[in-house]
Structures are given as structure tokens and as C-alpha cells.
């Protein structure tokens with residue numbers, strides 16, 4: 001690393017576990033000091049924070065970022081048709097170059113809409129790791145293993161994950177972490193699931209998996225094993241505090257107890273669940289049961305973007321209408337889901353603006369018509385803001401976006417390359 005760098009964000013409105021006005025000093029990759037009378041004169045960079053809401057970078061806990069190339073593919077189809085007839089045939093044509101182009105485009109989009117950490121599951125993940133390294137964002141990357149109950153395929157999949165661990169884990173100044181990512185109970189054999197957990201334990205890695213996304217998945221498993229998805233995963237010792245389960249739409253009351261006891265984190269993906277008509281996840285019940293629940297976008301072809309601001313708003317609104325109670329999931333709880341709950345799920349020292357936390361910080365412009373007046377910054381962030389209001393992004397103490405301009409990615413090139421790549425699918 002180069003010599004010590006420091007960034008001073010002056011006189012801003014900080015939104016974290018509470019709202020306050022102060023200045024923030026970042027030294028290297030850490031939030032060094034938050035105070036009203038910071039007397040720093042030699043900061044290498046000073047950012048004027050007036051008229052800005054300064055908040056933690058958003059944490060997207062479930063994505064398949066290179067799927068940006070499949071934006072608009074298979075709209076308005078249900079999950080199994082969508083996968084079998086639209087997505088998997090195109091994914092079979094993917095290669096390193098295409099995944100790199102899709103990842104780079106995704107990072108441009110994520111940074112511009114305030115995401116600084118994402119938890120991804122896909123293919124050719126070394127390419128995504130390269131894009132993370134170059135773009136300055138933070139990524140937890142898992143190779144999506146699918147063996148479809150075939151022995152040979154299982155061995156290849158485990159090998160691919162071992163290679164990813166060897167090549168990419170804990171690279172880019174720690175910004176790239178590797179997770180073990182068996183796709184789902186209905187695409188992975190019991191052997192693959194068990195080996196995945198052993199591998200994760202051996203290297204102390206997170207395990208990222210889709211669970212209980214559709215009613216069909218639950219019904220099929222109950223027929224085959226007389227167990228629900230989380231009961232099945234628990235019976236093979238897959239559930240603990242290092243497990244991140246995406247979706248959890250059809251979770252039963254018995255499974256709730258299991259998730260709490262094992263301290264599993266859930267990634268809730270409202271856009272994807274609505275678009276694929278998978279159902280409504282019992283988010284308010286998770287929270288009542290003291291289960292850590294975070295937010296994810298899922299892949300772009302079931303969303304169709306990576307904007308965590310719209311995901312926050314949808315999370316809150318969907319739970320309110322689902323419970324027919326406007327008090328369900330108030331703004332602070334939703335905000336926590338997209339920030340500190342996500343950081344907790346991934347085991348990264350980010351997700352809040354506090355001294356000693358990693359400097360992953362986003363500044364949002366308050367001075368636009370749809371944000372006026374600012375009676376309550378938290379309310380504006382959850383219910384009024386758009387991802388495009390993000391003005392400045394800092395990740396790991398490095399400026400990635402300033403005045404809405406990407407500093408580490410050539411936006412024009414990323415768009416051009418992605419258009420070309422999408423044509424090849």
C-alpha cells in the first residue's frame with residue numbers, strides 16, 4: 001500500500017444506528033474518528049458533507065453479478081421454466097471473458113447505487129475476483145456448485161471451489177473473501193452438501209446456499225425425504241452461524257426455531273420473490289424470532305437491477321401489506337437489514353458508521369426534489385431515495401465514486417464490453 005491516506009467528510013448528517021450531525025475522519029481503510037470538532041488540517045482529501053446523508057455502504061447479501069448480461073431474459077416466467085428454458089441454456093455459453101464483462105458492469109452499477117459489499121454465487125469466479133480487485137468494491141465470492149446428483153460432476157465442482165479458495169481467498173487487501181456455495185438442496189446431492197460444509201469448516205469460510213425459495217421445492221423434498229429444506233440441511237449438519245441461506249420464503253415455525261438455535265442468516269430478496277412469484281418471505285417473523293435477516297437483489301434477470309435502495313423500500317412495503325399492519329418493519333429495522341445485518345451475516349467489520357469500522361461509506365444527495373423536505377433522513381433513505389441519488393462512495397478507505405463519477409472503472413468501456421458480451425449469449 002502507498003503512504004497513509006486520510007479522508008475528512010466535513011459537517012454531514014450521519015445515518016447509522018441513530019442520526020447525528022458530525023464530521024468523519026478516515027485513515028487508511030478505517031473510520032478513525034467521528035466528532036463535531038475535528039481539527040484535521042492535513043487530510044489528503046476533504047469532502048463537503050453538507051446537504052448529504054452519510055451512511056454505511058449497503059450490503060447485498062445475495063447476488064449473481066455476472067447475470068447483468070442476462071438482463072431482460074425470461075421475464076414473466078415462473079422459476080423452473082425460467083431456469084430450464086431461459087437461463088441455463090444461456091449460462092452454458094458463458095466463459096471467462098463474458099463473466100468478467102458482466103461482473104465489471106455489475107460493479108459499475110453497484111457502486112453508483114451505493115453498494116460496497118456483495119455476496120455472490122456464480123461461475124468463473126476468479127474473473128469476478130479480478131473485477132473486484134480492480135473496482136475497489138468488497139465481495140464474498142462463491143463458485144455455484146451443481147452436481148445434479150452425478151458423482152463425477154460432484155468431484156469437479158468441489159475441485160473448482162478448492163481452486164477458487166487457493167486463487168482468490170483473502171486477496172485484494174482482504175476485499176475478496178471466498179465462500180463455499182452449493183447451489184440448492186434440489187440441485188446438489190447430499191454428498192455434495194456434506195462435503196461443502198466440511199470444506200467451509202476446514203477453511204473457516206461462509207456457506208452460501210439457496211433454500212426454500214419455492215413451494216414446489218418444499219413439496220418435492222417432503223415427498224422424497226419427509227423433511228422440509230431446513231430440517232434436511234440440519235440433519236446433515238449444514239446449519240450454523242456461518243450459513244447464509246438465500247430466500248427462506250416457505251420457512252415453517254419449526255424451521256424458525258432451528259434457524260434461531262443454529263444462528264443461520266437469511267438473505268431476503270423481495271424483487272426476485274415477487275417477480276418469479278415465489279411467495280412472500282416471513283421477514284417480520286424472522287425478526288420476531290431474533291433471526292439475522294439481511295437483504296439481497298438476487299441476479300439481474302429476476303430483479304432486474306442491483307439497486308439496494310429499491311430493495312429496501314420493497315422489503316418494508318411487502319411486509320406491511322403481508323401482515324396488513326403499517327407498523328410492521330419500521331424504517332430503522334429495514335435499514336439495519338441492508339447494512340449491519342448484512343455485515344453480520346458475512347462476518348465483515350462493516351455496515352455501520354462507528355470508530356474502528358472499515359471505511360465503507362456512501363454519501364447521498366439530499367438536495368433533489370424528491371428528497372425535500374428532509375424531516376427525517378432515515379425516512380427519506382428508505383421511502384424516498386433512489387439509488388441514483390448516491391453521490392460519493394468510499395470502500396476500504398478508497399474513493400470509488402465522486403460527484404456520481406466512477407473513479408476506478410471506465411464506465412464507457414464497461415458498458416461497451418458488456419453490450420458486446422451480451423450479444424454472444
Ligand SMILES: [Zn+2]
Nearest residue numbers: 210246298299
Ligand atoms: Zn439466487
